[in-house]
Amino acid sequence: MARFIFITGGVVSSLGKGLASAALGALLQARGYSVRLRKLDPYLNVDPGTMSPFEHGEVFVTDDGAETDLDLGHYERFTGVPARKTDSISSGRIYMNVLEKERRGDYLGKTIQVIPHVTNEIKDFIAIGEDEVDFMLCEIGGTVGDIEGLPFFEAIRQFSQDKPRGQCIFMHLTLLPYIKASGELKTKPTQHSVKELRSIGLAPDILVCRSEGPIPEKERAKLALFCNVRPEAVIAAQDLSTIYDAPLAYHKEGLDQAVLDAFQISPAPKPDLSKWEDVSDRIHHAEGEVKVAIVGKYTQLEDAYKSIAEALTHGGMANRVRVKVEWVDAEIFDTEDPGPHLEGFHAILVPGGFGERGTEGKIKAAQYAREHQVPYLGICLGMQMAVIEAARNVAGIAGAGSEEFDHEAGKKRFEPVVYHLKEWVQGNAKIERKVGDDKGGTMRLGSYNAVLTEGSKVAKVYGTCEIEERHRHRYEVDIKYREQLEKAGLKFSGMSPDGRLPEIVEWADHPWFIGVQYHPELKSKPFDPHPLFKDFVRAAKESSRLV
Template identity: 85%
Template sequence: MARYVFITGGVVSSLGKGLASAALGALLQARGFTVRLRKLDPYLNVDPGTMSPFEHGEVFVTDDGAETDLDLGHYERFTGVSARATDSVSSGRIYSTVLEKERRGDYLGKTIQVIPHVTNEIKDFLRIGEDEVDFMLCEIGGTVGDIEGLPFFEAIRQFAHEKPKGECILMHLTLLPYLAASGELKTKPTQHSVKELQSIGLAPDVLVCRSEHPIPEREREKIALFCNVRKEHVVAAYDLKTIYEAPLAYHREGLDQAVLDAFGISPAPRPNLDRWTDVMDRLENAEGEVRVAIVGKYTQLEDAYKSIAEALTHGGMANRVKVRADWLDAEIFEREDPAPWLERYHAILVPGGFGERGTEGKIKAAQFAREHGVPYLGICLGMQMAVIEAARNKAGLVTAGSEEFDHEAGVRRFEPVVYHLKEWIQGNHVVARKVEDDKGGTMRLGAYTANLKAGSRVAEVYGAGQIEERHRHRYEVDVKYREKLEGAGLCFSGMSPDGRLPEIVEWADHPWFIGVQFHPELKSKPFAPHPLFADFVRAAVETSRLV
């Protein structure tokens, strides 16, 4: 039966609860324990799938097709444990489930209330898979005191009360601001945050205090005294040069030991931190630098492409080089010649996205990479734009485009080389979709198999003839154009098992040009870089030697 660690935050948001949770999971693994991490988000959206990237950052997709918070990406990257749909839940999904049960009559006509019906639903979610791992780490989104988070806090209070003593602890993250005028770290915000927790029946067992300065012993003792926490359970969280330093940094500060002490696990197994020592060695002792241009449409917020940024870092680690990624707005290339912008880069990556804005700029980026022999990786929409570029400039289909853009405009402007995917095979059944369907959760989501063409570059990169990757899209390259495009030199090197859906394209006569319909960045980890990103960076290194 799992022990539970509930991770909450106070004072301000963005303190790093997700990173602290992921680092703790990695440290518990290093001591030989099995872990699973979960995110409970108080917002009323059913999931982040229809939320703007500017509003919420990227949407992380699991193998079983759930659209989740980007923190699940941190969890996977740090622990290597594949997330599931049952590892992410929002208030919206909880309330939707409760209301569906009420409509079916499952509550036998009772008055539906936050307590017990909503809190019971949250507790049922927490219990899923509790017999599979040693530790279940559950992060509560937002900060203590947020009105929408109160049902979650009440649920974990009840849950801990119902469990045998010693099976649940609370880890609380707070801010220790530094006042330069007085030269002091101020503990009062942390005290007030803990007081807020105590007012709803919760008390922290471990305090993680975010600070820009070392915490003096006197302040640590003061926090312990006023927050009713053991002094050795007041853990400092300092700013780091890289997120991958977090496991080692938190271990130095004693986080994993504090958690094990709170559970009464003694003697604690010694940790093996070789994995993270190697990660840091590769980051700190890079033997060169490559420059990669990311031509996207959500470039104002790096979190919109969080997994891509991390996967590029992992690819650099695999090659012992530093990857400097610059974010370029694709709309610029709709007004200006891309050459002066792109010629100084060793590689070009065009990521996914939705809608027509910026797509002509992405097409020009793909054309520049093809014509100038620059390594190119197109992901999802980035693959589709590369196919449209090939259709227009190599296969003679000058009006080639996507049905997505015609659908937005309401008129037929393009020959739909990319079309709205109306049905596909998932497992042993057919999934059907219509353009007018609801947007949320209706895409081709999750892990699907692709067969690779023998002798192709991707088959060489993967070292396999069949792969499984995660998808998130509702538009697809139309296979009926395959013969014409392959006649122009574009190789369809990866296909769905039924041969109907193109998964990968590449230019065989190009140093490195690959477009993939799926999202390889979602499966990359610092200690196991995704092979596509590792080889993409390798190709960039080769280009840098020629410049």
């Protein structure tokens, strides 16, 4: 039976609850325990799948096809535990489930209310798989005081009462602002946040306080007294130069020990932190630097490409170099020559995206990389743009484009080298989609197999000809152009097992030019870098020696 740790936040948002949860999960693993992490989001969207990246950052995709919050990426990167559909829920999904049950008559005509029906649905979700792990960490999105979060706070209060005493604890993350003019670290916002939490029946066992520096003993004692926690359970979460220092920093502050003390686990198993010590050493003792340009359309918000940025960091660690990422707005190239903007980079990456905006700039970035022999990695839309570039400029298909852009414009303007994917095979079932279908959850989502061409560059990178990767797309390169494109030199080096869907393309005569239809960044970890990112950074490192 799992022990439950509920992580809440107060004062302000974006304090790093997801990172704190992930780091705690890693520390519990280092002590020999099994863990699973979950995210409960109070927003009314059914999932983040249809939300703008400017609203919510990237959408993280699980093996079983769930579109989830980006915090699940942190969970996977720090613990290595693959997330599942049952690890992410929103108010929208909860209410949808309740209303579907009401329509079916499952409630036998009773009046449907937040308590008990909505809270029971949340509790049922939290309990899924509780027999599978030693610790279940559940992060509640938003901050205490948000009206939409109240059903979740009430649900975890009830849940803790339903379980035997000592099986649930609460960890509250707050902000300790430093007032420069007075030279003081202020505890009052945290006191008020805890007061708000206690007013709805929740009392924190552990306080994690974000601050720019260490917490003086005087302020630590004050927090312990007024927030009714033990002084050793007041944990400082100081600003770090890299998120991968978080497990070691939290261990030094005593977070994992405070959790075990709260559960009265004694004697506590000693932690093995060698894995994280190696990670930290590789980051802080890099032996060089490479510059990578990410040419995208959501460059104003770095969280839109969170997993890509982290996967590049992992690739750098594997090669003992620091990867300096610079974000380049693809729309700049609509009117300007990409050369002056890209000539100083050792590699170019074009990520995924939706819609036509910025695509001509991405096509020009792919062209620049091909013509100037710069290492190029195209992901999802980035692969499609590389194919369109090859079709237009090498294979002689002057009007090449994507059906996605025609659908957006409402008229036919291009020869659709990329088309709307209407059917595909998932397991033993055939999935069918129409252009007019609802947007949410209707893409080719989750983990699918691919077969690589023996002797291809990508097969050498993976070290195998059979791979399994996560997808998130509704448009696909049309296989009918394969022969024409391969004659031009663009090789289709990875295909779906049935041979119908192109998964990978590469230029055989280029030092390193690979486009993939899937999202390899979603499976990369600091202690297990994804092979593509590892080799992409290696190629960038080689390129840096030639510049």
